[in-house]
Amino acid sequence: MSSTKLLTLKTSDGEEFKLDEAVAVKSQAIKNMVEDDCVSNAIPLPNVDSKTMTKVIEYWKKHSEEGVSKDQLNDFDKGFLEVHHSVLYDLLLAANYLNDKELVDVICQEVADRIKGKTPEEIRKEFDIKNDFTPEEEEKIRQENAWAFD
């Protein structure tokens, strides 16, 4: 029997969101709590702020709607992800924390698309990764995979 139960989620900045349980269980983390029957009070989400939670709920609601075609969902996702990278970053961490694999993958694909044209040095700068290759080693790697650098 489908439940029309409402869950309350409380974000790190104290805001409360009321949401259908059927939608909220897109988060595996919330689903586990529901199954363990510890959702009588508001579910605290100390790692997610209200701004990000609003976006996540927007995604969940759209992906729970009936009668939406795959093309419409794709269009929605495209628009949904057209955000500043700081918003994207918060979304990714929130989706990871909430354990919503589908949303995590959609965001990872978007980040991959944003970095796929970048040089190794640009990627290092963006993810703050230290270059632990010697110049000779790095040159050897470029030769080894020359086809991708051409």
Place this chain on the structure above:
Amino acid sequence: MEAFHHAPISFHFPYAFPVPTPTTNFLGTTTAPNLSINGSDTWMDSRIWSRLPHRLIDRIVAFLPPPAFFRARAVCKRFYGLLYSTHFLELYLQVSPQRHWFIFFKQKVPRNNIYKNNNSTNAGSNSVEGYLFDPDNLSWYGLSFALIPQGFSPVSSSGGLICFVSDEAGSKNILLCNPLVGSIIPLPPTLRPRLFPSIGLTITNSSIDLAVAGDDLISPYAVKNLTTESFHIDGNGFYSIWGTTSSLPRLCSFESGKMVHVQGRFYCMNFSPFSVLSYDIGTNNWSKIQAPMRRFLRSPSLVEGNGRLVLVAAVEKSKLNVPRSLRLWALQDCGTMWVEIERMPQQLYVQFAELENGQGFNCVGHGEFVVIMIKNNSDKALLFDFCKKRWLWIPPCPFVGGNSNVDYGGTSNNYGGEYGGGELHGFGYDPRLAAPIGALLDQLTLPFQSFN
């Protein structure tokens, strides 16, 4: 190999060429419009992304298309090692999307030459080169197949692997190769002697099916299309190593070529008159399917299109009031009826026909894409996208033409050396970092030829 200079596109055709302006570092064009969302540069703030846990960074890397992945290997030692990490490859196999790309190779000399290829003294390049084509970004990449020994030609591709078959007449040696990681898996050789059989290949995560058909050598200098051998191995422990041979339909005459795999069957084009031969992999049986408008077809090819068998051909009717056209038909579920699903816009066809000039064309399909290459002129190829209903001229492969004038000596012919006049042939190819069936094949403990 020459560096890839993204040539200026100067086609004077009315069809829009929606290629984004190449970036100056020509590292493959990106189509994401949101890179400039904050108005200024495309740099992402490192203070933000640096705090991502490794697990999430790995997941992002797993979504990168192969050229970007291999460039990312130069970022740091951890990224470099991902290719060898079982954990990463498992993640990769789970999340990496299927890519409907293509790979093309230069055509070798006329296949009717059954003399041994004795060009060991030539100064030209000995190793096979393949040209990877990304239809989403219209980009080309050159892949080297340095580990493939001489005397092998590419015949098919599936599951991220490319199948090479020995050229020499006789029992055929077969190699499955992943060019991205340079791995080669030999298969046991076929049993019956053949010249240039047609090969059908389909590989999934847990099975391989191969069919080798026709060109049976009935005497040292005569061939006839008689039999088919099949190879099967799967994760459930079933295997059949060239154990089944089935007879081809009488009087079939298919040109040696690839067979197209669609839903458990291999299909190939049969000539004079045109029909389609269908091989059921499960039952090892052949049947014939009538081709649509068979008396009026020119240059028919079979391609896989979005899970269906599609026939692509020019239609010429002798009656003047029927315009010539290039059409695509899809085979319906019943397996015998065809429905026309697409026709090249007439204006485009007029230009195409002018360029093609009756020489014919070859087609390959993969997913929603069909590539139509004009014979003897690989500079001119069209890309059709089933989903977007769009026809585009493909930028010419930068690795071909201009550098095929090396004197290969040996056989004399009208073509520009061993590798024809720059004519390309190819297959749909999904570039993968790993193919799970490699492990399956390791279980086959059979003696194989070492190729030194």
